[in-house]
Amino acid sequence: MTNYQLSSEGYQFIKRWEGERLQAYRDPAGVWTIGVGHTGPVNGQAITAGLTITAKQSEQLLQADIETHTRVLKQVVKVALTQSQFDALASFCFNLGPNIINDPLLLQAINRQDWAETTKQMARYVYAGQIKLQGLVNRRQAEIALFNQQLTTSKWQNEHGTFSLNEAIHLRTSANTNADIIATLQPGQSIQYDAFLIETSGYVWLRQPRTNGYGYLASGQSKNGKRISYWGKFS
Known part of the structure; x- marks a missing residue:
């Protein structure tokens, strides 16, 4: 650490x-x-x-x-x-x-x-x-x-979709901005996700299934349990 x-x-x-x-x-x-x-x-x-x-x-x-x-x-x-x-x-x-x-x-x-x-x-x-x-x-x-302060009381919710990035975002080993980086995805790249998590005040995380587990990507910011920004587009 x-x-x-x-x-x-x-x-x-x-x-x-x-x-x-x-x-x-x-x-x-x-x-x-x-x-x-x-x-x-x-x-x-x-x-x-x-x-x-x-x-x-x-x-x-x-x-x-x-x-x-x-x-x-x-x-x-x-x-x-x-x-x-x-x-x-x-x-x-x-x-x-x-x-x-x-x-x-x-x-x-x-x-x-x-x-x-x-x-x-x-x-x-x-x-x-x-x-x-x-x-x-x-x-x-x-x-x-x-x-x-930053601990979430929310739970992962199942949802399948595609997220296309508007800016470079790190894909991490867990839903935490201090977690290890798996890869840095670039604007225009897309990921398939199977669940999302909205932190009480922090980020909206997407979970990407991978061959050896999951990757986690912050797709925007949240406040009071609600999304307040988007760093890409959903489809």
Whole structure:
């Protein structure tokens, strides 16, 4: 899953929940912190009382910390995620440390795509020591809402037809824009499909039967469970 990157929305989500302070302070768990949730050394020196940094330094530390805190996530998650799911897990790891994703119950739930169990496991992490913190409860709730944001409650509906492309579109291994690309179809090409799926807010997917399974193609965008754009013609 190494091709995933934090979106701009995910970046702002982390900044919003961490806050930004250019002078060293102790977080609710008593850990010296500076910038946007940065707890490691600054220019080789441990964070201590009185340390200050510039806004530019804070941004640089945040960029490096995001890379550090998502590295393990990218290595151990083996299934396709929506962008919102990745952003939520990135925030979760940023807050709790990069290796938190290796929690067996959490990681197993993710890799079998059991999203209800995944969010149940995320919700456990609301304690600093033995003390339950409302701030962590609030953050987990926000991360879980973000995690579920792009999940569809719709089901595949059987329909046979032909879709002719008006623009280049990737054919993928699953109905997910982060799934592997089988081929890039060009304007004027057509596919035969046997089912479609309208996401609550996202895309309208077509399922193409293939000799070794199925290919999936986004044929347009959807909002509130309805198609709002077409990237080709149906016949």
